[in-house]
Amino acid sequence: MPLIARDAHHRIALTLNGERVEGYAEPRMLLVDFLRHELGATGTHTGCEHGVCGACTIRVEGRAARACLMLAVQADGKALDTVEGLATRDGTLSPLQQAFHENFALQCGFCTPGLLMSLGEVLERNPDPSEQEIRIAIGGNICRCTGYQEIVDAALAAAAVLRGEKPRNGNKD
Amino acid sequence: MKPAAFDYLRPADLDEALAALHEHGTDAKVMAGGQSLMPMLNMRLLAPAVIVDISDLESLDGIEASNGHIEIGAAATQASLGEWPELAATAPLLAKALPNIGHFQTRNRGTVCGSLAHSDPSSELPLCLATLGGEVVLQSREGNRRVVAADFQTAMLTTDCGPQEMVVAARFPVAVAGAGYAFAEIARRHGDFAIVALAAMVTGDTIRLGVGGVADTPQVREWHGLEGDALTDELDDALNAFAWEMGGSDDVHATARYRREIVRRIGRKVIAEAADAADR
DSSP, X not given: OOXXXXXXXXXXXXXXXXXXXXXXXXXXXBHHHIIIIISOOTXXXXXXXXXXXXXXXEEETTEEEEGGGSBGXXXXXXXXXXXXXXXXXXXXXXXXXXXXXXXXXXXXXXXXXXXXXXXXXXXXXXSSOOHHHHHHHGGXXXXXXXXXXXXXXXXXXXXXXXXXXXXXXXXXX | OOOOOOEEEOOSSHHHHHHHHHHHGGGEEEESSOTTHHHHHHTTSOOOSEEEEOTTOGGGOOEEEETTEEEEETTOBHHHHHXXXXXXXXXXXXXXXXXXXXXXXXXXTOBHHHHHHHOOTTOHHHXXXXXXXXXXXXXXXXXXXXXEHHHHEEETTEESOOTTOEEEEEEEEOOOTTOEEEEEEXXXXXXXXXXXXXXXXXXXXXXXXXXXXXXXXXXXXXXXXXXXXHHHHHHHHHHHHHHHHTOOOOOSSOOHHHHHHHHHHHHHHHHHHHHHHSOO
């Protein structure tokens, strides 16, 4: 049975935003620390480190998950997506990122990567969410700047764009 | 924050996991989804020498209904139960409780059995298991045994699971024909730990109410023959008595008095909702 000793640095190979990457981690290393310190992918932010604030939310095999509640060794062989993979290589923002920009859905930006990764799964599963569904879905992401209204507006606007409709401009119509 | 150092084991099957527990006993901790265990490791409330990671064991991630029970394997996530197509028809109480468990991001990894093994007093799944009278399947190298919910969760964060045993499955009774079910919880924000969680089941003239978050473990009471006027007056008295019997204590989230008030008021509401859903 694969055993990784406490002080051994295990080679971890995974797919990050479609690219194969490798690094080394001892068993206790959190996935969020591995992403930031080993792979240099600092878009994912470290917040509360016990699963409450949502800042470190990434996608693991397509499902949103807390990178502070996973060990790096558990991500070996898995496909991860982080905020770095949302925009295209030429810098074109994803529809959700564009909606955040247009709706003033971020100020300091600390919570933004986690919100984008959470809402990404929400909008894939539910193309026409209600405001209440959005609010429940982001209940696990804490933002101390916006008061959430602009984030909800952005999510609804992005959902409209993804459905091929003209974006609703939140409550600024 | 960093967990204290541990050896990490990834067994290839259940036998290897049980062998690891046989060897390491109290030094080992089983990790399934890790959504309760990882915070405890990060904060060093726990420092096991060995982590046995069963999260990717496909032989344990089944969900199936047979012989009056839904059997849920130890690696099955709360999200996979929520997406199980038969859930609403087979176990309406679970279908109503699931959206309240943490956030969708934690349900994506958190497991049903892990939540039972963690046995937080305000946790939804232990409350549902206790209210429905379900059981947990424990296995060690010596064999397996079934323990009913009331005997499994013995105190706050404490269960009957021995050091060389692990929870391999949970068995929730399927819905009783004609019964109505309802679930409610009060929390500061959606997905937070419940201050008080309530689960109700109404069949004919039988009312059953389970309450989490007041006592150290979920508490269940059953009342019979309450109909008509008795349903209003006697039920209020019964809920008040139940609230006081559970004790409860003040903490940072709420006072014991507030918790009793939730049992009295929201208790009545969930029972009414379950009664409406029942064929009476």
